[in-house]
Structures are given as structure tokens and as C-alpha cells.
Amino acid sequence: MREIKFRGKRLDNGKWESGDLLENQGRNFIYHATSESTIEDNDDGRIVVVAVEVDPATIGQYTELKDKNGSDIWEGDIVMAESRDEEYDNLLVGLPFLIMFSYGEFCIAEDEESPWGSISNLDILEVIGNIHDNPELLKGGE
Structure with a gap:
């Protein structure tokens, strides 16, 4: 089964939270199922959960991949390639790349506007x- 989870930065303290993404009345929440986060489990099939509100601009999905x-x-995420990838002859070693979702797949990109290839050869990528x-890690970051 696919592991589908999201992360986002909490509005109350700016820390990262990961788990299930919930949307309610235009607000976004992350819920991570634990015995402490489930307040009440009734026999009627309903549960009451604790979810934290997150900044929608920071929400990102887990790719199911590891570096x-x-x-x-x-x-x-911003990743760095440590060696050449044969699939991408023009992939330059030592340049940071952004992970983004575009054209129905997770891609690497030089910036938020320019996806140019699907993620491959993970043994050369490292999350930095x-x-x-860390927007300054990307070319042209402020």
C-alpha cells in the first residue's frame, strides 16, 4: 500500500508537522494518528481527533522516496546531486534542485517555475x- 502523507508548518509555533492532511472550511490541518491524538473513540464509528492548523503555503506531499x-x-525539499546521473547528461554536480510535483509526477527543478525531469538515481541525491x-539554497533565492 502506498504511504500517503503530508507535512506543513504549524501556524501556532512554526514547527513542521507530518501526517494526514485535512481541510475544513478553507483551513488546512495535519493529523498524525497516535493514542494521544485521538481523544475519543465511540462505538458509533466516530472518533474525535486532535489536528494542528498549518500554513497552506508550506504543505507538501511525501514522495515515498528516500535520499x-x-x-x-x-x-x-532542496536536494544536491553528488555525481553525474547518466539519465541527465546535463545534470551538474553540486547544484541544488527543488523537488516539486508537475505533470503528474515528482520532478527535480532549478526553481519553482522550471520542472525538467522526474526523480531518479536517488543514491546521488541528498536533502540539504x-x-x-532555506530558499537561499536555490539559484536566485532571496
Whole structure:
């Protein structure tokens, strides 16, 4: 079964939260199922859960992929390639790339506007940050 989860930065303290994405009345929440986060489990099939509100601009989906160090790769992450990938002859070593979802797949891109290839050869990629906490890592970042 696919592992579908999301992350986003909490509105109350700015920390990252990961789990299930919930939307209610235009607000976005992340819920991570634990015994502490489920308040009440009734016999009527309904449960009451605790979910934290997150900044919608920071929401990203888990790619189900891991980098060369075993770290999860998320939409919005910035990765660095350590060696040439035969599939991408023009992939330059030492340049940061953004992970984004475009054209129905997770891609690498030089910036938020220019996806140019699907993620492959993960053994050369390393997560070095993300677009929300470290935009300066990308070319032209502010």
C-alpha cells in the first residue's frame, strides 16, 4: 500500500508537522494518528481527533522516496546531486534542485517555475533543506 502523507508548518509555533492532511472550511490541518491524538473513540464509528492548523503555503506531499542517507524526500525539499546521473547528461554536480510535483509526477527543478525531469538515481541525491526554511539554497533565492 502506498504511504500517503503530508507535512506543513504549524501556524501556532512554526514547527513542521507530518501526517494526514485535512481541510475544513478553507483551513488546512495535519493529523498524525497516535493514542494521544485521538481523544475519543465511540462505538458509533466516530472518533474525535486532535489536528494542528498549518500554513497552506508550506504543505507538501511525501514522495515515498528516500535520499542516499535514508532521509524522506518531500515536495518542496532542496536536494544536491553528488555525481553525474547518466539519465541527465546535463545534470551538474553540486547544484541544488527543488523537488516539486508537475505533470503528474515528482520532478527535480532549478526553481519553482522550471520542472525538467522526474526523480531518479536517488543514491546521488541528498536533502540539504527545503524551499520554506532555506530558499537561499536555490539559484536566485532571496
